[in-house]
Amino acid sequence: MLALTHASLATVDQLFRYKKQQFTLELFPGYTPDQWGVKAHNRPWIVEAGKFLVGQKIIEVGGAYSLLPKYLHDEYGCEAWIGDDFGMKEGDKLWSRWGNPHHLPKKYPQVKYIFENFGSYSEKFPDSYFDCIFSVSTLEHIAKNKRIDVFKDMNRCLRPGGKQLHTIDVSTNLDYILGCLNNKDTEQKLSEIESWIDVIKESGVSVNTSIPNTLSLLDRKILVESPDVVYRFYPPNNCPKAYNPNASLLLVIENISDPILEKTTLF
């Protein structure tokens, strides 16, 4: 049985804690250890929530150039995969702008790269195989009409006892949030948070946890993308641009085979 067992918004307090622990990865495009943005929170959160063990099979969905899977191989002895077609099928060059993705398997033989996306039920992603399927700032880039299939596909590949960890960027735009709260009768019925929970439920996951209130996106303790990351790494790099920082929704889905454990949460 699949259950959503944790849903929260990333906080500044958590980021401070991860910074104090000095979590760092090897350098890769878009990553520098001096950042204080959403991903500086999300990657150590994945490591903490994953409680990884030797031999576990893990995959980053939309891992792109990230060396977090390599870190999980090197530090924890996990079998590390990345599933990401880098936008190649649809000819979207945005996701391969940091260099030819096909050079990655030779450069990082510790990681198994599958140049395919989740959502098309590819045989290259085996059924009931992974102990942990995770994503960092990826799912919000997937078209709304494809999201249910992406979750169903990830659910298919999760083994009994395994878990999914997802960090999803969500808008903190004031007009949007007030619109969601005030205009329940208009087409803007669901907030982004509520929409994600709906998609997850429709993919066959039951909800065993409380869901963050949309209004809490305006709490100043909630972490949003940092100005330096937007300035330096959002395209076009190192340029002024509109600052509409996203918050980060943290979700844990567990494949609970024992009904007695159904109420267990990770935190």
Ligand SMILES: C[S@@+](CC[C@H](N)C(=O)[O-])C[C@H]1O[C@@H](n2cnc3c(N)ncnc32)[C@H](O)[C@@H]1O
């Ligand atoms: C913002 S990047 C992710 C960054 C990366 N997770 C990191 O931490 O550096 C989004 C990635 O998601 C990938 N992507 C989009 N849809 C996908 C899908 N259905 N399955 C797997 N990857 C997908 C894109 O190709 C792109 O590389």
